[in-house]
Amino acid sequence: MLGPDEIGRALTRIAHEILEANHGADDLVLLGIPTRGVHLAQRLADRLADITGIGFADRVGALDVTMHRDDLRGRPTRAPQPTRVPAAGVDDRVVVLVDDVLYSGRTIRAALDALADLGRPRVVRLAALVDRGHRELPIRADFVGKNLPSARSEHVRILLDEVDGADAVTIEDGAA
Known part of the structure; x- marks a missing residue:
């Protein structure tokens, strides 16, 4: 669906939209x-x-949402990854949450809870590389790289060079 060039263009567009x-x-x-x-x-x-x-070195960080998820009882938990608060902090800042895929909205709800533990931003925005629909909560992204309508049975797979050795976005049959 998306290759490295399309992902790069989407991120550049999102950066301009944020500004x-x-x-x-x-x-x-x-x-x-x-x-x-x-x-x-x-x-x-x-x-x-x-x-x-x-x-932007002091303005980028990581927000682990593991312990704020509402599905901990139903699924095995992945090992929490450390939250890294940017040196600039979050109080009275415009915080842009960044995720790869926006689906049900439950991860973002957990992120909002985790963010509240860190401080009080002035504004919170959401950027997602892919929005696949099927929202279960009233959450929407402010900045979207690509809307990819998909069936609930399908799986949107994001590959990034830093993790997977390549950049790609694919939609796979859920049975795969």
Whole structure:
């Protein structure tokens, strides 16, 4: 569905949209949701730095949502990954949560709970590389790389070079 060039263009577009919506880079902080959201947040930070000339090293971090999920009883838990709060902090900042796929909205609900434990942002926005629909909660992304309508039985697979050795987005049959 998407290859490295399309993913790169989507991230560049999202970076520009973030800057436009925020009227610049002031007070921006990016928090990636592990695993792939962390790498996407770093890529967005790199693009924002290229566009604005402002360093984003102290404005990008990771937000682990494992212990805030509402499905811990029904599924085995993955090992929590450490939350890394950017040096700039989150209080009174514009925080952009970054995730790879937006599906039911439950991960983002958990992220909002985890974020509340860290402080009080002025505004929280959401950037997702892929929005596949099927929302179960009233959550929507402010910035989307690609809308990929899919059946509930299908699986949207995101591959990133940092984790998987290649960049790609595919839709696979759920039976696979």
